[in-house]
Amino acid sequence: MTASTQIVSLHRIAHGRSGDKGNRLNVNIIAFEARHWPVLEAEVTAERVAALFAYRGVTQVTRYELPRLGILNFVIEDALEGGVNSSLAVDTHGKCLSYLVLGLDVRVPVEPGEGQAAEPVLQTAR
Amino acid sequence: MYRIGSGAGFSGDRIDAPQSVVAAIAAAGEGGAVIFETLGERTLALGQIAKRQDAARGYEPLLEDLLEPILSLCVSSGIVIVGNFGQANPPAAAAAIQALATRLGLGNLRIAVVSGDDLVGRIDLSQTERWDGDGRLPGIDGDVIAINAYLGAGAIADAIRAGAQVVVTGRVADPALALGPLVAHFNWSWDDLDRIAAGTLVGHLLECGAQVSGGFFADPGFKDVPGTADIGFPIAEVAADGSFVITKAKGTGGLVDLRTVKEQLLYEIHDPAAYLTPDVTLDITDVDLEQVGPDRVRVTGARGHAAPARLKATVSFYGDWLGEAEISYAGHNALARARLAITTINERVRMRAIPVRYRADIIGTVSAFDSDDGDFLADFADTPSGDYRVRFAFGGGSQREVERAVQEVNALYCCGPAGGGGVRQSVRPRVRTLSHMVPRALVETRFHFAGEQP
Numbered sequence: 001m002t003a004s005t006q007i008v009s010l011h012r013i014a015h016g017r018s019g020d021k022g023n024r025l026n027v028n029i030i031a032f033e034a035r036h037w038p039v040l041e042a043e044v045t046a047e048r049v050a051a052l053f054a055y056r057g058v059t060q061v062t063r064y065e066l067p068r069l070g071i072l073n074f075v076i077e078d079a080l081e082g083g084v085n086s087s088l089a090v091d092t093h094g095k096c097l098s099y100l101v102l103g104l105d106v107r108v109p110v111e112p113g114e115g116q117a118a119e120p121v122l123q124t125a126r
Numbered sequence: 127m128y129r130i131g132s133g134a135g136f137s138g139d140r141i142d143a144p145q146s147v148v149a150a151i152a153a154a155g156e157g158g159a160v161i162f163e164t165l166g167e168r169t170l171a172l173g174q175i176a177k178r179q180d181a182a183r184g185y186e187p188l189l190e191d192l193l194e195p196i197l198s199l200c201v202s203s204g205i206v207i208v209g210n211f212g213q214a215n216p217p218a219a220a221a222a223i224q225a226l227a228t229r230l231g232l233g234n235l236r237i238a239v240v241s242g243d244d245l246v247g248r249i250d251l252s253q254t255e256r257w258d259g260d261g262r263l264p265g266i267d268g269d270v271i272a273i274n275a276y277l278g279a280g281a282i283a284d285a286i287r288a289g290a291q292v293v294v295t296g297r298v299a300d301p302a303l304a305l306g307p308l309v310a311h312f313n314w315s316w317d318d319l320d321r322i323a324a325g326t327l328v329g330h331l332l333e334c335g336a337q338v339s340g341g342f343f344a345d346p347g348f349k350d351v352p353g354t355a356d357i358g359f360p361i362a363e364v365a366a367d368g369s370f371v372i373t374k375a376k377g378t379g380g381l382v383d384l385r386t387v388k389e390q391l392l393y394e395i396h397d398p399a400a401y402l403t404p405d406v407t408l409d410i411t412d413v414d415l416e417q418v419g420p421d422r423v424r425v426t427g428a429r430g431h432a433a434p435a436r437l438k439a440t441v442s443f444y445g446d447w448l449g450e451a452e453i454s455y456a457g458h459n460a461l462a463r464a465r466l467a468i469t470t471i472n473e474r475v476r477m478r479a480i481p482v483r484y485r486a487d488i489i490g491t492v493s494a495f496d497s498d499d500g501d502f503l504a505d506f507a508d509t510p511s512g513d514y515r516v517r518f519a520f521g522g523g524s525q526r527e528v529e530r531a532v533q534e535v536n537a538l539y540c541c542g543p544a545g546g547g548g549v550r551q552s553v554r555p556r557v558r559t560l561s562h563m564v565p566r567a568l569v570e571t572r573f574h575f576a577g578e579q580p
Contacts, residue, residue: 015349015385017342019394022260022561028392030385055501059261064398066411069388075396078261081498085168085558086263086445088485088498088519096494 004110011102014040018098025079025094027101031070036108040072041065043106049074052100056081074101128311129158130304130328131361133209134192135335137164141191143335143359148196150361150375152203159307160200162192162209163300163333170297171442171557173214174272184215185294190226197223201232206286208303212294214272216240220294220576234577235292238285241580242571243297245273245439249568257438257561259396266560268444273562275439275569278404279325280316282306285573293573297440299403301329304362312366322406323430324368327413330401331372331390331425335359338372338390339421340380353379358421369426371418382421391415400431402438407431436563445558449482449520449528451535451551452489455543456513461506463543464488464514470542471518474534482522482531489515515548521556529553 013036016029029044031037046063053061056079064073080094081087091097129151133144144160151158164186177184186192189211200207212219220237227235251266251273277295279302285293287310295303305325308314314321331338339360344351351357358378364370372382391410395401401408409429416424455463468486475484485500487493490512492502520531532551539549574580 011348015345015389017337017389017393021394021396022257023263024259024261024396026392026394026396028389030388032385055499056497062396064396066392066398066413068411069391069413069415071388071392073392073395073398077259082263083260085556086521088448088483088521089494089496090487090489090517091494100495 005107006110007105007107009102010044010104010106011099013106013108014102016098016102018094020080020084020093023078023080023083025076025097027074027076027098029072029074029101034070037067037070039106039108040070044072044104046074048104049076049101052104053079127156128308128364129154129156129361130307130332130364131158131160132163132332132335132359133160133196134162134164135333135337137166137169137186137188139164139335141188142195144192144196146375146378147359147361148199148205151205152199157204159206159208159304160196161303161329161332162207162211163303163335165210165213165297167440167559168442168557170214170274170440171271171559174442177215182218185213185219185222186211189219189222193223194226194230197226198230198232201235201291206291206293206307208282208293208295208307210295210298210303212239212296214296216294216296217576220292223292223294224576236289237292237294237576238288238290238573239576239580240277240281240285240293240295240298240571240573242281242569243274243277243295245275245564245568246270249273249564251441251562254562254564257563260560263560266441266443268558270441270443271557272442273439275437275564276404277569277571278302279305279309281571281573283309286310290575299405300333301326301403302405304329304332305405308364316405319406319430319432320428321368323408323428324370325364326403326406326408327410327425327428328362328364328370330408331387332360332362334390334393336380337393338386339374339382340386343386343389349385351379351381355379368428369424371422371424373422382423384415384417384423387415387423387425402434404433404437406433435566437566437569439562439564440559441562442557442559445556446521446523447525447528447553448556449532449551449553450517451532451549452515452517453535453538453542453546454513454515454548455546457545458511460512460514461488461491461508463545464516466543467516467538467546470538471534475531478530480531481524481527482520484518484520484531487517489517493517525553525555
């Protein structure tokens with residue numbers, strides 16, 4: 001039987017930080033728990049991150065993996081609309097942008113005894 | 127074991143932060159170092175401008191505030207102070223520190239000044255390549271204010287070996303602030319690349335101050351941080367083999383755990399197998415982290431490869447003028463009124479043909495995430511009421527034209543949608559920066575003691 005899954009926001013299972021250099025943004029995404037590393041690896045792809053930032057005209061997204069520490073590092077080119085010294089944006093550094101990535105939905109396995117509390121609730125209702 | 131603490135992670139950091147760090151290192155009774163990173167990409171240009179106006183300025187404006195409470199204890203405890211707080215004028219910073227020492231009754235200090243980063247007049251930029259991380263940014267199109275290479279740790283280490291109690295630098299690679307004292311203390315060979323890499327990693331984890339010890343981390347309910355008003359800045363306890371523990375002073379707020387260290391480990395790093403610094407190419411792909419006690423994380427496994435052939439240099443030049451103006455709309459139908467303010471300004475800028483580029487955000491809907499084109503705002507559903515702040519930003523080459531655009535926002539008071547209030551406006555010049563790659567041969571790094579011949 002395949003394990004059941006649920007969709008959660010990446011923010012539930014991971015944390016991260018963004019940093020800028022020039023017009024290049026990097027965002028690291030870190031699994032809170034080692035069991036979610038495969039989810040990050042499978043679901044948080046460079047393609048999805050590129051699609052997420054497409055509206056800002058990014059030219060390239062590279063994903064680096066550090067499996068030992070459960071960290072993905074995304075390097076996002078031309079994401080900063082000119083960067084800290086020429087952007088007109090509110091957040092010229094892009095410091096808020098880790099939370100744009102953490103807003104992605106991901107599919108995670110439901111562990112026995114957690115999540116999908118729907119069944120017991122239905123039983124009581126009946 | 128050698129202790130290095132961070133006293134500041136950027137220009138503008140908490141000025142009382144170094145005190146608990148220095149007190150903890152002093153209490154351990156074995157000397158050490160405290161490092162100050164106060165130099166952003168633009169800071170050097172701002173310092174250069176300040177120096178042109180007054181030859182005694184151009185260094186970190188908060189220097190005396192940062193050092194006065196700790197200088198006596200550092201001197202009496204053998205804690206070396208290393209900082210890039212010299213900014214555009216390290217000799218003036220050294221003179222200010224000596225004046226402070228004299229005032230505190232500490233006598234003459236051995237204050238070293240590192241030079242060689244300033245490349246103005248030494249380099250033809252047209253003969254150098256741009257750094258690829260600037261991507262599509264337009265080239266240099268304004269008067270150059272400053273060109274500074276990122277120096278390595280060599281001169282810092284030499285100065286400490288020669289007896290420096292304080293080392294003042296301008297632009298150096300941030301991790302060099304920690305690598306210098308480590309090389310001086312452990313006598314690591316510059317060819318021992320894994321040790322140089324480890325020292326560079328110490329510096330990388332310390333260079334942003336509290337960012338590794340609970341600052342820039344709290345996310346209530348998900349990542350809770352105790353004592354956010356009193357975060358203890360980090361201290362690294364480094365062993366001779368280059369392994370180290372990141373910790374902080376007892377009794378301070380903040381926290382050091384695997385999560386805080388991981389976030390900082392990759393902060394502003396691109397390829398984790400090749401973090402380029404003047405001294406080494408740092409590879410963190412085999413780094414291991416272990417929580418070895420409360421607020422103690424042990425870091426091992428940094429590897430080093432040969433340093434890159436060229437150095438990175440920041441070129442600062444006058445950019446355009448930035449005008450910002452804000453106005454609030456609150457209560458019933460506020461979002462519709464805020465949107466009308468934007469379309470009204472669009473039309474006014476077009477009608478008057480004011481030559482500026484600009485964008486508008488409605489703070490309270492989507493702003494930090496949005497693009498110049500307002501992609502997200504366009505999709506933001508209208509709500510019947512709310513409390514919104516419209517923020518306009520204008521960029522242009524002419525101060526007068528940017529001022530004209532900003533003035534249009536002020537005119538919304540009487541001509542714009544109903545109930546607009548709280549206009550704030552500012553117009554200021556900007557300094558742009560780009561990075562170029564320069565040959566090492568053009569960069570001559572050295573130090574001298576303040577009061578002696580350079």
